[in-house]
Structure formats: structure tokens, C-alpha cells
Amino acid sequence: MSKRGYLLIADITGYTRFLTGSELDHAQGILESLFEVILAxxxxxxxxxxxxxxxxxxFANDETVQxxxxxxxxIEALYFGFRDRVAMMRENTACTCRACRNIGGLDLKFIVHHGDYVINDIAGRHELTGPDVILIHRLLKNDVPERTGIKAYALITAAAAAALALDELKDETKPxxxxxxxxxxxxxxxxxxxARWENHRERNEIVVSENEPLYFKxxxxxxxxxxDIVWEYLTDPAQRQRWQEGVHxxxxxxxxxxxxxTGAVEHCAHGKESIVINYVDVRPLKHMTGxxxxxxGGKMRFSLLTTAESKGTRVTARFAQPQSPSPFVAFLLRQLVGFRARKEPQFWSKCFADMEALIRESQAESYTAPEMSPAELKSTARNLAAA
Structure with missing residues (x-):
């Protein structure tokens, strides 16, 4: 089955040095934990x-990419998860064995390409063949760290960059x-x-908590x-116009x-009213806070959160009470919006139901693979670490 789409390799750097310089019993447990993050x-x-x-x-076929x-x-979610796990293991161990001391030498790099490939289903695996598949493997052997000074990176071919067409790939990358x-x-x-992970880690997470004064339940x-699909419908302006009632x-x-x-600014038109939203913390596939x-001079903070569950994705809306440096202004704003508070739960319930209906309409049959259960994921990670 010939397809066109994105090809990606996630490669653990420092892997061989870590194995050869560490006690195997401790190294196996560390690698199992990291493999589990990648697979998840x-x-x-x-x-x-x-x-x-x-x-x-x-791989990701073009027709499945929203x-x-x-x-x-x-890529960011995978890399941040990997680095978060490495940092957690380093900070939470008092062990002085070589394996635990060497955890910091492990990192992750990515090769991303866009092209053609043939999918062959062999013994339950989706094996890929074709010149573009050979190319992406050849790109693993490169001199990016020596020439750019960047050790943890995504090497994105010109073909992939053209297909992605994201502004940040022009402004925040090196040729x-x-x-x-x-x-x-x-x-x-x-x-x-x-560098992105360092910025992600240093920046405090901003999310509306269930324990703070809320505008509505x-x-x-x-x-x-x-x-991934639910996140796209939550964040794409064109999709949001379709399911968020009253937004023109x-x-x-x-x-x-x-x-x-993070840092994005949106203008939303509701009839004659225009609303400005500043996004203060966006964590892909996790939450957005605006x-x-x-x-x-007042503001109302909100968070839309996504959590993967066995039956799909749980999406949650939390809105905090209006805030202002002036207690009097904050009081006025809360009185101003208070009369609408009882209607908001029904409004957002309908919005999420409408979003689900739109997703159902748009999802044509596509080439997908069933995700591993938690038990299968853990077993696969254990077998990889022991190999």
C-alpha cells in the first residue's frame, strides 16, 4: 500500500555509552522507564x-494529519516527556552506581522527513519501504552537533519543512x-x-485549579x-468557529x-462584541490557559484541559472569577458577569457536544493502528530494555 506523509525517527543519544558504562541490572530499569515514556x-x-x-x-499519512x-x-510532547522522566530519575535517586550517575548522558534526537513509502503489514507490524525510508535512516548519521552546537534536536528536511509550513521553522531554526x-x-x-525543554521547565505551569474561586462549575x-484530534479542534481557529456557539x-x-x-493573541468576534484573549501557558496535548x-483593566483566566482516557479524550473547561489589581473593579466585574454564570455550564456542554459531532462527521476511514494497553506498553518497554 503506497502512501505519502511524514516519516519520523526518534533516536536515543548516548545509548551505547550508557549501556557499556553502567551496571546492566540498574541500566535495564532506567531504559525500561524511558522506553515506556516514548511508547506512551x-x-x-x-x-x-x-x-x-x-x-x-x-509515520503519519497525510490524510490522517488534521x-x-x-x-x-x-514531537515536543514526546521530547518533553522523555526529558522530564530523565530529570525526575536524576532528582529522586540517592543511588551512586554508574547507571544512575550516567542517566544525564541520555537524550533524544529526531529526524523528520516528508515523502512516499510503501506499508507492508508483516506479523502485525507496519513495515515501511521505499527510497524516502532509506533516506531518513541515512540522516541519522550526521554532524549536526559539531556544526551547530545543538545536541538535542529535530533535523527537519526541506521537504518536511515545506509540508509543515510553520512560521517557527523559519524564525527559530538553523539551516x-x-x-x-x-x-x-x-x-x-x-x-x-x-533549549525548548529548558524554557518549558523554567516556565511555571499556569492552569486554573478546581480549588480557586471559579466563575462556574x-x-x-x-x-x-x-x-491529537481533540486538541486540534480546540486550538485551530477555523474549527473553533464551527463548534463555539456565537463566535463569528x-x-x-x-x-x-x-x-x-504560549504568547499567542486572538481576537474573537461575538456579534458586535470583540474579545481579546492572551494565551499565557500552552502545553501541547495537555492544556491551554488564556x-x-x-x-x-480586568481579566478572566480560563483553562481548557485534555486528558487521554481508555474511551477517548476527556476535555475540561475551567474559568476563574474575574480578577483586577483593584478589589473594587474585581467586585464590579464579578457582578457584571454573575448573571450569566448559571448559563455557562449548559453553553460549554453544548459546545463540547457540537465539537464531538463535527469530529465524527470529519473522520473518514484512515489507516490507523490500535494503541497499546498499559499492560502491553509496560511489557514492550521491559522487553526492549532487556534486549
């Missing part, structure tokens, strides 16, 4: 093809080119994932689709229209 986060729209030692090959932002969201026999000069761009719904237009005044990130600007 390598999900739709990406489909795992195969695992070769410390390298995970995945938006190019999904690919970069998936790179490599000569490969039989392929000639391959132009690419390098994204510094290590949180609204939650389980939508029977993957978290949404324009992203600051930020890439194809991918929601602040709605209100009269007299």
Missing part, C-alpha cells in the same frame, strides 16, 4: 512502524545541509529541542477520539495560525 507518547497521528535498538520509526501543527506538537551518496545534497533545518466531557470569527493577531503556543481581557 508516540501516538496518533503518528503510527509506530518498528523499533531498531534505540531508534523508533513512525494540521501540520500536530506533528510538531507530537543545515548534508551530502549523501545516491541522494546528493539534502537541505534541512535544525530545531533546538533542548467545571464542565467535562469524554470525546471518543484521540487526544477568530483571528490570531499574534502567533502561527496553524499551531497554538486570559480574556475585560473592561477597566
Amino acid at each position: 507518547r508516540l501516538k496518533s497521528p503518528l503510527i509506530l512502524s518498528n523499533i531498531q535498538g534505540d531508534a523508533f520509526l513512525a 494540521s501540520p501543527g500536530q506533528i510538531l506538537d507530537s 543545515y545541509a548534508i551530502e549523501l551518496s545516491e541522494f546528493g545534497t539534502i537541505s534541512a533545518t535544525v530545531l533546538d529541542l533542548g 467545571p464542565v467535562s466531557r469524554v470525546i471518543p477520539f484521540g487526544i 470569527s477568530i483571528s490570531r493577531a499574534r502567533g502561527d495560525p496553524h499551531r497554538l503556543r 486570559e480574556v481581557l475585560m473592561p477597566l
Whole structure:
């Protein structure tokens, strides 16, 4: 079955050095934990093809990708999860064995390409063949760290960058080119994932808590689709206009229209009223927190959260009470919006139901693979670490 789409390899760097310089019994437990993170986060729209030692090959057919932002969201979520787990193990161990001391030498790099490939289903695996598959494997051997100084990166070929068409790939990357026999000069761009994780870790998480004064009781719904699809419908302005009742237009005044990130600013038109939203914390596939600007310098903070569950994705809306540096202004704003508070749960319940209906309408049959159960995931990670 010939397809066109994205090809991705996630490769653990420092793997061989870690194994050869560590006690195997401790090293196996550490690797099992890291493999489990990778397998858990390598999900739709990406489909795992195969695992070769410390390298995970995945693909995403064009027809299953709702938006190019999904690919970069998936890469960031996978990398941040990996680095978070490494940091957690380093901080929570008092063991002085070589394996535990060497955890910090493990990292992750990605090769991303867009092209053609043939899918062969062999013994339950989705094996890929074709020149573009050979190319992405050849790109694993590169001199990116030596030439750019970037150790943890996503090497994105020109073909993939053109397909993604994201502004951040023009503004926040370094150009790179490599000569490969039989392929000639391959132009690419390098994204510094290590720097992004450092920024992600240093930035305090901002999310509306259930324990703070809320504008109305949180609204939650389980939508029977993957978290990547639900996240896309939550963050894409064009999709939100379809399910958020009363919204006539949404324009992203600051930020890439194809991918929601911290710092984005949106203008939402509700009839004659225009609302400005500043996004203060966006964690792909986890939550987005924004602040709605209100009269007299006030603001209302909200969070839309997504959580993967066995039956789909739980999406939750939490809105805090209006805030202002002036207690009097805060009181006025709360009185102003208070009369609508009883209607908001019904409004958001309908919005989430409408969003689910739209997703159902749009999801044509596509080439997907069933996700591993938690038990299967843990067993696969254990077997990989023991191999």
C-alpha cells in the first residue's frame, strides 16, 4: 500500500555509552522507564512502524494529519516527556552506581522527513519501504552537533519543512545541509529541542485549579477520539468557529495560525462584541490557559484541559472569577458577569457536544493502528530494555 506523509525517527543519544558504562541490572530499569515514556507518547497521528535498538520509526499519512501543527506538537510532547522522566530519575535517586550517575548522558534526537513509502503489514507490524525510508535512516548519521552546537534536536528536511509550513521553522531554526551518496545534497533545518525543554521547565505551569474561586462549575466531557484530534479542534481557529456557539470569527493577531503556543493573541468576534484573549501557558496535548481581557483593566483566566482516557479524550473547561489589581473593579466585574454564570455550564456542554459531532462527521476511514494497553506498553518497554 503506497502512501505519502511524514516519516519520523526518534533516536536515543548516548545509548551505547550508557549501556557499556553502567551496571546492566540498574541500566535495564532506567531504559525500561524511558522506553515506556516514548511508547506512551508516540501516538496518533503518528503510527509506530518498528523499533531498531534505540531508534523508533513512525509515520503519519497525510490524510490522517488534521494540521501540520500536530506533528510538531507530537514531537515536543514526546521530547518533553522523555526529558522530564530523565530529570525526575536524576532528582529522586540517592543511588551512586554508574547507571544512575550516567542517566544525564541520555537524550533524544529526531529526524523528520516528508515523502512516499510503501506499508507492508508483516506479523502485525507496519513495515515501511521505499527510497524516502532509506533516506531518513541515512540522516541519522550526521554532524549536526559539531556544526551547530545543538545536541538535542529535530533535523527537519526541506521537504518536511515545506509540508509543515510553520512560521517557527523559519524564525527559530538553523539551516543545515548534508551530502549523501545516491541522494546528493539534502537541505534541512535544525530545531533546538533542548533549549525548548529548558524554557518549558523554567516556565511555571499556569492552569486554573478546581480549588480557586471559579466563575462556574467545571464542565467535562469524554470525546471518543484521540487526544491529537481533540486538541486540534480546540486550538485551530477555523474549527473553533464551527463548534463555539456565537463566535463569528477568530483571528490570531499574534502567533502561527496553524499551531497554538504560549504568547499567542486572538481576537474573537461575538456579534458586535470583540474579545481579546492572551494565551499565557500552552502545553501541547495537555492544556491551554488564556486570559480574556475585560473592561477597566480586568481579566478572566480560563483553562481548557485534555486528558487521554481508555474511551477517548476527556476535555475540561475551567474559568476563574474575574480578577483586577483593584478589589473594587474585581467586585464590579464579578457582578457584571454573575448573571450569566448559571448559563455557562449548559453553553460549554453544548459546545463540547457540537465539537464531538463535527469530529465524527470529519473522520473518514484512515489507516490507523490500535494503541497499546498499559499492560502491553509496560511489557514492550521491559522487553526492549532487556534486549
